[in-house]
Amino acid sequence: MNEREEIADGVRRIVAEVLDEPVGALDENPILAAHEWDSLASLEALAQLESEFAVTLDLRSFHAARTVDDMVDLVAQSRPAPTR
Amino acid sequence: MTAAEQAVALAADELDLWSGVREAVRAGRYPDPRVRARLVRERDPVLLRRVGRLLDRPGLTGDELRPIRVGVLAPFTVGPFTDLLRASLVAAGLAPALRVADYGSFDLALATGEFGVGDPELVVLLLDESVFLPDRWSAADVDDFTGQVQRRLADFCAAVSSGAAGTTASLVLHTVPLPAEVRDTFLAWRDRAAVTALWHRLNATLLELSHKHPQVLTVDLVGALADTPSAVRDDRLHRYGDLPYTDAALARLAHEVRRAAQARAGLSRKVLALDLDNTLWGGVLGEVGVEGIALGGLYPGNAYRQLQLAAQRLREQGVILVLTSKNDAATVTDALTGHPEVLLRPDAFSYTAVNWSSKAENLREAATHLGLSTGSVVFLDDSPFERGQVAGALPEVAVLPADGDPARLVRTLLEPGWFDTLELTETDRRRPQMYRGRADRSTFSAGFDSSHAYLRALDIQLTVEPANRYTVARIAQLAARTNQFNLTGVRFDQAETSAMAADDGHLVASCSVVDRFGDEGIVGALWVRRGDPTWEVLNLVLSCRVLGRGVELAIAGWLVRQARAAGARAVEGRYVPTTKNGAARDFWTTSGFAAVTGERFRLDLDGTEDPTPDWITTKEQ
Numbered sequence: 001m002n003e004r005e006e007i008a009d010g011v012r013r014i015v016a017e018v019l020d021e022p023v024g025a026l027d028e029n030p031i032l033a034a035h036e037w038d039s040l041a042s043l044e045a046l047a048q049l050e051s052e053f054a055v056t057l058d059l060r061s062f063h064a065a066r067t068v069d070d071m072v073d074l075v076a077q078s079r080p081a082p083t084r
Numbered sequence: 085m086t087a088a089e090q091a092v093a094l095a096a097d098e099l100d101l102w103s104g105v106r107e108a109v110r111a112g113r114y115p116d117p118r119v120r121a122r123l124v125r126e127r128d129p130v131l132l133r134r135v136g137r138l139l140d141r142p143g144l145t146g147d148e149l150r151p152i153r154v155g156v157l158a159p160f161t162v163g164p165f166t167d168l169l170r171a172s173l174v175a176a177g178l179a180p181a182l183r184v185a186d187y188g189s190f191d192l193a194l195a196t197g198e199f200g201v202g203d204p205e206l207v208v209l210l211l212d213e214s215v216f217l218p219d220r221w222s223a224a225d226v227d228d229f230t231g232q233v234q235r236r237l238a239d240f241c242a243a244v245s246s247g248a249a250g251t252t253a254s255l256v257l258h259t260v261p262l263p264a265e266v267r268d269t270f271l272a273w274r275d276r277a278a279v280t281a282l283w284h285r286l287n288a289t290l291l292e293l294s295h296k297h298p299q300v301l302t303v304d305l306v307g308a309l310a311d312t313p314s315a316v317r318d319d320r321l322h323r324y325g326d327l328p329y330t331d332a333a334l335a336r337l338a339h340e341v342r343r344a345a346q347a348r349a350g351l352s353r354k355v356l357a358l359d360l361d362n363t364l365w366g367g368v369l370g371e372v373g374v375e376g377i378a379l380g381g382l383y384p385g386n387a388y389r390q391l392q393l394a395a396q397r398l399r400e401q402g403v404i405l406v407l408t409s410k411n412d413a414a415t416v417t418d419a420l421t422g423h424p425e426v427l428l429r430p431d432a433f434s435y436t437a438v439n440w441s442s443k444a445e446n447l448r449e450a451a452t453h454l455g456l457s458t459g460s461v462v463f464l465d466d467s468p469f470e471r472g473q474v475a476g477a478l479p480e481v482a483v484l485p486a487d488g489d490p491a492r493l494v495r496t497l498l499e500p501g502w503f504d505t506l507e508l509t510e511t512d513r514r515r516p517q518m519y520r521g522r523a524d525r526s527t528f529s530a531g532f533d534s535s536h537a538y539l540r541a542l543d544i545q546l547t548v549e550p551a552n553r554y555t556v557a558r559i560a561q562l563a564a565r566t567n568q569f570n571l572t573g574v575r576f577d578q579a580e581t582s583a584m585a586a587d588d589g590h591l592v593a594s595c596s597v598v599d600r601f602g603d604e605g606i607v608g609a610l611w612v613r614r615g616d617p618t619w620e621v622l623n624l625v626l627s628c629r630v631l632g633r634g635v636e637l638a639i640a641g642w643l644v645r646q647a648r649a650a651g652a653r654a655v656e657g658r659y660v661p662t663t664k665n666g667a668a669r670d671f672w673t674t675s676g677f678a679a680v681t682g683e684r685f686r687l688d689l690d691g692t693e694d695p696t697p698d699w700i701t702t703k704e705q
Contacts, residue, residue, distance in 0.1 A: 039325055040163060040164075043163075043325050047318075047321075051130065059320045
């Protein structure tokens with residue numbers, strides 16, 4: 001699994017958990033607003049994503065994300081460069 | 085998962101909290117005591133929040149949970165707090181019905197004393213600095229700031245007082261951290277110090293409300309947060325979502341509110357049952373002797389002494405101490421009486437069970453003797469085997485792990501708050517004296533009265549192999565050190581052991597044990613003369629660490645099979661009583677041997693006898 005797929009998997013799992021829906025429901029309709037994506041749910045997802053991937057997300061970009069894919073992009077861009 | 089498997093997983097710290105709760109909720113039930121015990125230990129706010137949400141199902145059943153109606157009010161977004169609080173309350177054995185007052189109703193509720201959350205038994209008032217900070221303030225005028233904060237504090241206290249007067253519910257509030265952004269706005273050192281001091285007095289006033297109104301319980305959130313390794317505030321969540329506290333801070337608050345709710349519900353525990361070796365002191369008394377135990381002085385001895393001190397302080401507040409140890413009773417009495425660093429002398433314990441019975445059995449007997457239920461017992465032990473055995477047989481006992489770094493022992497004991505009580509009564513202070521008529525159950529018993537289901541769930545594997553040059557030193561060490569399960573007291577040294585191992589007429593074997601809790605290594609050894617037609621056991625020793633699991637019977641089984649395969653007609657052995665080996669007294673008869681004389685026992689190999697218990701697999705090498 002490449003890095004992006006790993007991130008995509010983690011993001012889908014966390015968003016689905018927060019929405020209390022199966023991952024499949026997100027695959028069917030990846031538009032976040034189509035689910036119960038209210039401010040409380042989104043902030044819970046924010047906290048979980050930041051903790052899971054050890055990143056800090058920009059709240060404005062986070063709110064601009066419309067789909068699960070946008071969210072994956074955001075996390076991928078925010079990843080700290082691997083240290084050697 | 086069976087109850088026994090669950091108990092083993094809990095003791096091994098491998099119980100999956102999420103799936104345990106999910107299974108229970110799917111079946112329409114609250115999680116059982118073992119899953120709840122796991123939940124008490126959970127500190128991850130993400131998981132606690134998810135579990136709390138999962139438990140938000142109407143109509144869950146669970147007989148042993150105490151229902152409690154809880155209302156929550158906050159001048160900000162309550163957010164995850166309700167889920168975190170629900171998880172914490174269920175963990176403590178409470179079945180909460182939670183109601184949150186409408187957003188924005190906080191001021192009105194305080195003004196009118198009407199909380200708008202039905203008829204609660206417990207009202208949690210969440211607070212942040214906004215309750216006390218003036219709407220407009222200037223850091224250039226610290227006196228005006230102080231005056232305004234004091235007025236708002238006075239208004240708040242008056243509101244709490246009238247609220248308390250209008251309800252029978254307990255009101256839980258908490259101390260409030262002064263945000264850095266307020267403190268740092270004051271540029272002058274003197275002014276900043278004045279503001280910080282003001283805030284400390286504010287928190288002290290909140291704490292003192294408990295004095296005026298016994299219904300008010302103030303949790304010291306500020307103090308608790310100092311022990312929480314995460315940020316208290318995420319500015320983004322605060323500005324965007326009106327969430328002044330992070331999930332980690334709210335989880336900590338939920339934990340503290342749980343302690344208050346538990347004390348209010350009368351669920352305070354009354355008994356602390358303590359193990360000895362590697363719990364009240366470092367090291368195994370039976371192996372290192374009273375001079376060898378770690379107690380007092382430098383680390384790690386000081387950690388054990390601090391634990392004794394903590395237990396002593398609990399006792400002064402009415403907690404009854406019970407001693408439960410698999411040990412030789414006389415040696416323990418010597419150590420407790422004679423060791424200069426021991427704080428808990430024999431008379432500190434209202435019930436003493438130094439014996440080889442299962443700990444669950446001892447705790448049950450202790451509770452009966454004290455006239456209390458096993459549900460009022462907290463049990464502290466370093467051995468996962470003992471903890472699992474108790475968790476399996478007596479799930480209502482609160483089991484605490486004493487393994488890991490001894491430096492943490494006092495925290496492990498006190499942090500869950502099992503003994504918290506709203507008020508210390510005269511009865512509490514006198515309770516240990518009332519039980520001064522001390523009971524002693526330190527009789528010898530070699531039986532294993534753990535449930536077979538539990539022993540089966542341990543997946544015990546015994547390996548018996550002939551001594552070789554890598555194991556002979558450990559075998560000789562066991563012979564030298566083992567006093568309790570030592571059949572004849574004969575201690576073959578390394579030279580004798582090596583010589584016997586090399587001789588066809590003898591057999592020396594080492595026994596090692598692996599189970600779900602890990603690899604115990606070589607824990608036993610036997611020395612046998614291979615006579616014709618009778619094999620004679622010269623000695624068999626087994627570390628007391630593995631007693632009570634039937635390992636000795638599996639060793640006997642192995643020996644019988646070896647002898648039979650070699651064509652022997654009988655196996656004979658001896659039990660020679662010493663001052664300390666009562667643990668091994670019944671070994672031969674339990675293994676199916678018959679007494680020939682007082683000391684000699686014999687098994688004729690004419691049948692297919694095999695004493696190996698069905699929960700042990702033996703690997704032969």
